[in-house]
Amino acid sequence: MSTATTTRNADPLTAGQLPGYTTWVALAGSLLVAGMIDASLLGGFDPGTTAFLGAVIFLPVAYLVARVVQGRRAAADRLATNLVTGAFLLALLPLLSLLWETLSQGLPRFDVTLFTWSMRNVIGDGGGAAHALYGTLYVTGIATLISVPIGLMTAIYLVEYGRGALARGITFFVDVMTGIPSIVAGLFAYALMAIVFGPGTINGFAGSLALSVLMIPIVVRATEELLRIVPNELREASYALGVPKWRTITSVVLPTAVSGIVSGVILSIARIIGETAPLMIAAGFTNSINTNPFANPMMTLPVFVYDQYAHPGVDRIFYNERAWAGALTLIVLVMVLNLLGRFIANRFSPKTGR
Amino acid sequence: MSKRIEVTDLNCYYGTFKAVEDVTMTIQPRSVTAFIGPSGCGKSTFLRTLNRMHEVIPGAHVEGDVLLDGHNLYGNGVDPVNVRRQVGMVFQRPNPFPTMSIKDNVLAGYRLNAQRMKAREADELLERSLRGANLWEEVKNRLDRPGSGLSGGQQQRLCIARAIAMQPEVLLMDEPCSALDPISTLAVEDLVQELKETYTIVIVTHNMQQAARVSDETAFFNIAGTGAPGKLVEMGPTEKIFSTPDVQATEDYITGRFG
Numbered sequence: 001m002s003t004a005t006t007t008r009n010a011d012p013l014t015a016g017q018l019p020g021y022t023t024w025v026a027l028a029g030s031l032l033v034a035g036m037i038d039a040s041l042l043g044g045f046d047p048g049t050t051a052f053l054g055a056v057i058f059l060p061v062a063y064l065v066a067r068v069v070q071g072r073r074a075a076a077d078r079l080a081t082n083l084v085t086g087a088f089l090l091a092l093l094p095l096l097s098l099l100w101e102t103l104s105q106g107l108p109r110f111d112v113t114l115f116t117w118s119m120r121n122v123i124g125d126g127g128g129a130a131h132a133l134y135g136t137l138y139v140t141g142i143a144t145l146i147s148v149p150i151g152l153m154t155a156i157y158l159v160e161y162g163r164g165a166l167a168r169g170i171t172f173f174v175d176v177m178t179g180i181p182s183i184v185a186g187l188f189a190y191a192l193m194a195i196v197f198g199p200g201t202i203n204g205f206a207g208s209l210a211l212s213v214l215m216i217p218i219v220v221r222a223t224e225e226l227l228r229i230v231p232n233e234l235r236e237a238s239y240a241l242g243v244p245k246w247r248t249i250t251s252v253v254l255p256t257a258v259s260g261i262v263s264g265v266i267l268s269i270a271r272i273i274g275e276t277a278p279l280m281i282a283a284g285f286t287n288s289i290n291t292n293p294f295a296n297p298m299m300t301l302p303v304f305v306y307d308q309y310a311h312p313g314v315d316r317i318f319y320n321e322r323a324w325a326g327a328l329t330l331i332v333l334v335m336v337l338n339l340l341g342r343f344i345a346n347r348f349s350p351k352t353g354r
Numbered sequence: 355m356s357k358r359i360e361v362t363d364l365n366c367y368y369g370t371f372k373a374v375e376d377v378t379m380t381i382q383p384r385s386v387t388a389f390i391g392p393s394g395c396g397k398s399t400f401l402r403t404l405n406r407m408h409e410v411i412p413g414a415h416v417e418g419d420v421l422l423d424g425h426n427l428y429g430n431g432v433d434p435v436n437v438r439r440q441v442g443m444v445f446q447r448p449n450p451f452p453t454m455s456i457k458d459n460v461l462a463g464y465r466l467n468a469q470r471m472k473a474r475e476a477d478e479l480l481e482r483s484l485r486g487a488n489l490w491e492e493v494k495n496r497l498d499r500p501g502s503g504l505s506g507g508q509q510q511r512l513c514i515a516r517a518i519a520m521q522p523e524v525l526l527m528d529e530p531c532s533a534l535d536p537i538s539t540l541a542v543e544d545l546v547q548e549l550k551e552t553y554t555i556v557i558v559t560h561n562m563q564q565a566a567r568v569s570d571e572t573a574f575f576n577i578a579g580t581g582a583p584g585k586l587v588e589m590g591p592t593e594k595i596f597s598t599p600d601v602q603a604t605e606d607y608i609t610g611r612f613g
Contacts, residue, residue, distance in 0.1 A: 163412060233449040237513070239410055241463040241520060242439030251466045255453040 016069040023078075026065060030058035055086060099331070106328030109321040114329070119287035119299075124315045129326045131289040132304035136333075138293045139204050139283060139300055140273050143211035148265055150212075151219025158220070159227040160249055177217040185213040186278025193282070204293030207283030207300065211272045218271060222264030226257040259348040266341035270334045276302035301330050356383040356554045357423040357440075357523040359404060364418035365583075366399050366408060373399045375583035377418075379573060381524075386546055386555045388565035388592065391575035392607070396584025397558045398446075398528050400575070404556065405441035405526055406434040422523065439463075442522035446529040448509035450501035450516070456493050459501040459512055460484060463520040479519055487515035488545050507538025514545065518553070525549060527557040531564065543568050562608060566596050574604045 034053035039045040059082055067075035117128035154174070158167055189210035193201040230253050238248040254261070284297030285307055299307075305326040312319035359381040366374040374396035381387045389397040402408040403416050406427060420427040427437050450459045460483050464471055471479070480497070484490040489511040493504070501512050510530060517525060527546070531539040546568045549555055559565050565572055573589040588601045599605045 231449070233445060233447060234451060236407065236410065236443075236445065237449045237451070237516075238462075238466060240405065240407060240438055240443035240445075241466065241516065242435050242437075243463070243466040244435050247466055247468070252451060252453075256451070 015071055015074070018066065018069050022065065023062065023082075026062045027054070027058055030054045030061055033057055058082070059086075102324060102328050102331055105321070105324035106326075109325035110328050111325075114322075114325050118289045119304075120289075122287070123313055125318045127318075127322065129301060129304050129322065129329060131286065132299040132301045132326065133329065134289055134291060135204060135207075135283065135298040135300040136273065136302075136330075138291070139207040139211060139279065139298060140269060142205060142208035142293060143215055143272065144265070144269055146208060146212040147215035147219050147268075151216045152223055152261070154216070154220045155223035155227055156249060158224055160245070160253070174217045174220050177213070178221065180213065182210075182214055182275050183277040183281070185210045186281035188213060189278065189282040202282065202284040202297050203295055204283055204290070204298035207279045207298060208293065210278035210282040211275060214275065214278070215268050215272045218268040219265060222268060223257075223261050226260040226264065227253060230256045259345040262348065263341035263345040266337050266344070270337040270341075273333060273337070274302050274330055276306055279303050280306070301326050301333075305330070356552060358383045359524065359554065359556075360419075360421040361404075362419045362421075364400070364403060364416065364420065366396065366403055367413075367415050367417075368399075368411065369413040372583040374403075374575075375585050377586045379586060379589050381554060381556060382571065383554045384550060384552070385570040386550045386557060386568050387571045387573065388569035389556065389558045389573050389575060390560075390562065390565050390607070391584070391587075392577065393560070394580075394584070395575040395577040397575050399584070401526050401528055401556060401558050402443075404524070405443055406437045407443060409434070439467075439520060440522055441524040441526060442517035442520055443526045444510070444513050444517050444528065444530045447533050448506055448513050450504070450509050450512050452500065452502045454501060455498045456501045456504070456512060457497040460515050460519050462516055483515040483519035486518050486545075486549070487511045488541055489515055505538075507534045507541060510534055510538065510542060511545070514542070514549075518549065522553065524554040524556065527555065529558050529560060532560060539564070562596075566592060572596070574599070574601075574607065576603055576607070 031050065031054040034057055035045060035050045038050045038053060042049060059079065062082055063075050063079045066078040070078075113126060114128040114130075115133060116130055117126065118131035119127045119129075120131075154170065158170060162170065189206045190202070192209065193203075193206045234252055234256060235248055238252045239245070243251070279300045280303055283300060283303070285303060286297040286299050290296050290298050305323045308319045308323035308326065361377055361379050361381075364374065364377045365372060377400055389401065391397050399408060404420060404427075408414050408416055416428060418428070422437075422440065426432070451462060454462060457480055458465060460480050461471075461476055464476075464479075481490060481494075484493065489508060492508060493512075501509065504512060510533070514525075514530070531542050534542065543564065546555060546557065550570075557565075557568065569592045571589065572592045572595040574587045574595065575584050576587045577584045588595065588599055588604045590600075595604060596608060599608065605611075
């Protein structure tokens with residue numbers, strides 16, 4: 001001990017060191033102790049309880065070990081690292097669990113039939129979600145066609161032109177729209193269709209309108225952020241070359257921000273593709289493939305999942321299987337959209353090219 | 355293709371704040387005019403009024419006349435876009451367009467204005483502009499690479515090439531060397547000397563030696579205090595301003611006795 005003190009005094013730059021495996025040893029030890037307590041005192045071994053108890057033991061143990069050997073600052077660092085890592089693992093848990101559950105339950109019916117058959121005249125086994133897949137693609141596609149131009153132009157107005165009360169008003173209402181409950185968007189679309197085309201007009205287009213109400217504010221927000229981070233110097237450089245403002249926007253500002261805008265749009269599609277409530281009201285239910293978004297109800301994947309689960313026939317298992325397979329399809333769709341967004345963001349982002 | 359600029363009784367405002375007051379001066383064609391003065395005295399603001407870039411900032415406006423060979427830039431019906439096509443500008447920080455290659459950056463003035471050009475003409479203009487900016491030898495083998503991959507000094511010369519590709523009458527330079535190392539600065543200064551054969555050049559600089567080296571005429575701007583507008587104190591041939599200025603404040607600033 002005395003030698004250690006003298007060494008420390010002799011060289012103020014050194015501090016106690018812990019070998020790299022300390023954390024793992026401490027973790028393993030904590031889990032072991034937690035497992036034994038769990039098995040003996042709490043009535044039977046359970047992985048969840050053991051993990052929780054292990055973490056509760058591990059955090060102070062790791063802190064104390066580091067405190068004694070390395071000193072106060074290193075110990076605080078160790079504690080913070082462990083807490084942050086723990087929070088990360090905790091956040092990952094439901095995600096992994098959800099993926100696992102959807103995969104294991106959905107894969108049995110994730111087959112060709114799912115994508116080639118509708119539910120027309122299907123009772124019990126067989127059948128598929130082709131009608132819902134068509135519907136989702138139509139409804140989301142039309143919603144995107146409506147929302148992207150409106151959202152993009154609103155954002156351009158807010159960033160490049162908007163001044164004073166009108167711009168502040170639009171920003172405020174975009175914020176309000178972000179918070180609209182989706183069911184209200186559905187009711188809005190339903191009411192609008194009822195006023196324009198007569199009561200009870202339920203079709204794919206009405207669903208698209210409802211989704212647009214939800215999607216426009218997301219697109220505006222995302223695009224606005226991205227346009228604002230385009231350096232003003234680039235706009236000035238363009239003006240100084242005698243380029244008119246509108247052409248500066250289309251040829252300099254938008255290309256500089258395009259990768260972010262495209263991925264923002266794709267993420268907003270991913271965000272609305274799983275909306276259920278507004279589509280139940282505005283687009284309705286059907287068991288048949290409907291390729292005309294302007295007439296008759298149109299099934300969509302989320303509504304399909306809900307329908308299969310909530311209104312099963314006699315052999316419940318087939319309906320549950322189809323519901324899970326539909327949910328899996330949705331997750332795959334969202335994942336593909338996300339990957340596409342990342343790919344496009346990488347592909348079109350300005351390159352430094354050194 | 356070089357024009358005289360005559361400024362009379364010019365006031366610049368940011369909203370209600372008067373940034374520059376009562377400037378009257380004549381800028382000679384085919385010469386280099388340097389603006390010197392302490393930070394915040396309105397040199398850059400005034401420079402930006404010469405190609406109507408001042409009004410790009412929300413709330414900014416100008417009173418007075420700026421005549422470009424007798425045509426008032428602030429007259430009725432004048433389109434700022436046409437003004438800027440005749441009066442080019444190089445900024446303090448190099449700002450090549452990040453989405454464009456070196457080639458497209460140089461030709462940006464034409465491409466962005468959707469002017470059609472034969473491939474051979476475009477190549478000629480490209481080479482002429484890059485040679486004009488002393489950059490051709492350094493980039494001729496990588497014209498299709500992004501402009502943002504160049505060094506700071508090269509980027510600034512790329513911006514100069516981009517400005518002179520438009521064949522403006524006047525070239526405004528707002529502290530073009532303040533972000534550059536001495537070697538790149540020298541390259542830009544040499545370039546300014548060559549460019550004044552063809553263009554009217556106005557350069558804002560904080561570097562007194564630079565003003566003395568490159569300019570034919572020097573204008574000294576000063577500010578009475580914070581919140582007060584900047585004013586043109588004195589303008590004259592560079593040798594005179596740097597040896598026997600008429601105003602005491604000019605001498606104090608140039609000799610470094612300024613607070």
